[in-house]
Amino acid sequence: MKTRQLGSSDLIVSEICLGTMTYGEQNSEKEAHEQLACAWDHGVNCLDTAEMYAVPTRAETQGLSEAYVGSWLRNQSRDSVIIFGKVTSTSPKTWIPPNRIPPQPPAAPRLTPESIRAAVQGSLKRLKTDYIDLMELHWPERYVGTMFGAWEYKRSREQTDVVPFEDQVGALARLIEEGKLRAWGLSNETTYGLCQFHQAAASMGVPLPATVQNDFSLLDRSMEPELAEAIAPRHLNISFLVYGALNGGLLSGKYFEGEAKGSRHSLWPNFQPRYHSDLSRRAAQQYITLAKEYGLTPVELALGWTLSREYVSSTIIGSTKMNQLRACLATVDISISDELNIAVDELHKMFPNPNKSAGVISPGFIKDVRKGV
Numbered sequence: 001m002k003t004r005q006l007g008s009s010d011l012i013v014s015e016i017c018l019g020t021m022t023y024g025e026q027n028s029e030k031e032a033h034e035q036l037a038c039a040w041d042h043g044v045n046c047l048d049t050a051e052m053y054a055v056p057t058r059a060e061t062q063g064l065s066e067a068y069v070g071s072w073l074r075n076q077s078r079d080s081v082i083i084f085g086k087v088t089s090t091s092p093k094t095w096i097p098p099n100r101i102p103p104q105p106p107a108a109p110r111l112t113p114e115s116i117r118a119a120v121q122g123s124l125k126r127l128k129t130d131y132i133d134l135m136e137l138h139w140p141e142r143y144v145g146t147m148f149g150a151w152e153y154k155r156s157r158e159q160t161d162v163v164p165f166e167d168q169v170g171a172l173a174r175l176i177e178e179g180k181l182r183a184w185g186l187s188n189e190t191t192y193g194l195c196q197f198h199q200a201a202a203s204m205g206v207p208l209p210a211t212v213q214n215d216f217s218l219l220d221r222s223m224e225p226e227l228a229e230a231i232a233p234r235h236l237n238i239s240f241l242v243y244g245a246l247n248g249g250l251l252s253g254k255y256f257e258g259e260a261k262g263s264r265h266s267l268w269p270n271f272q273p274r275y276h277s278d279l280s281r282r283a284a285q286q287y288i289t290l291a292k293e294y295g296l297t298p299v300e301l302a303l304g305w306t307l308s309r310e311y312v313s314s315t316i317i318g319s320t321k322m323n324q325l326r327a328c329l330a331t332v333d334i335s336i337s338d339e340l341n342i343a344v345d346e347l348h349k350m351f352p353n354p355n356k357s358a359g360v361i362s363p364g365f366i367k368d369v370r371k372g373v
Helices: 029-041 064-073 113-127 165-177 191-204 227-231 247-252 278-293 298-307 322-333 338-350 365-370
Strands: 003-005 012-014 016-019 046-048 082-087 132-137 181-187 211-215 239-243 312-317
Touching: 012 016, 012 312, 016 029, 016 322, 029 064, 029 322, 064 113, 082 113, 113 132, 113 165, 132 165, 132 211, 165 181, 165 191, 181 191, 191 227, 211 227, 227 239, 247 278, 247 298, 278 298, 278 338, 298 312, 298 322, 298 338, 312 322
Parallel strands: 016 046, 016 312, 046 082, 082 132, 132 181, 181 211, 211 239, 239 312
Antiparallel strands: 003 012
């Protein structure tokens, strides 16, 4: 298991990170602890969670992922565990603010300094720790045209009621100064947003963003044309964290082989539609066939390819079953040949970023949330 430093921070993380968003919904506390023990036995040293998890998010289970991690963390050396957390941005999930500290009235979450502080305090309590190693803003406060399957920026959807970049950065910097955070980053962010946050932090003389965590897989390589340039060590020096490397499980092949009973998209077919649109399914079948041609399992190709990218610092994996977890962990030994890379690129030309074909963010989503619709 290789390790890498995250941006300009002092965090050294394993190339695979364990995702926890199923804890509290599809996985029990006991199962969560079994997964965590297995991952750490294989050399993983970081985990990814968020105040809004488990998913799909609902009031009855929100915060359980962090709570299950917290009960496991009691019996671990704190220095051996690097925790990635996330603060919920503008969302219709009005039950999230009451679970922050101090509790806030039910309302659409925002990324105001007060909300960021309250969110961190709530996460610290559930995790039963004094600090979180890396805290990310889960998605932008402002309207973004390329998030969660959307692909086009529309000026008509812009809004003026947006928390300034400086206010968000300042809130995170104060929490770092107080020892509650070690570093901060972004998630589901664009090149523009990344540059604005970096510039704000630099001008304020506070710690720079260490990471950006975005969707990335054989079916979504949209970060490669611009974001990859911005985050390069000689430019902004921001580490790229991957989620969705198996495209919600689609690239594992299980949804084509009758093994999907109890899986996320079988239980909640309307959740994360970008991962199982008709075009994404057609493309996934081609990659699954390609994997078999090269003597690999679909998981070995999907994760092995992602791990081999020069701009990927750590790839977040998630599973509900132990055999799935072990299969993902084993991909650190997979080598992707030049010939296979060429074949992957040829398929990408035929199916360029099929996840971006759905345009799943409805017009006016942010405005409707803020109006309480």
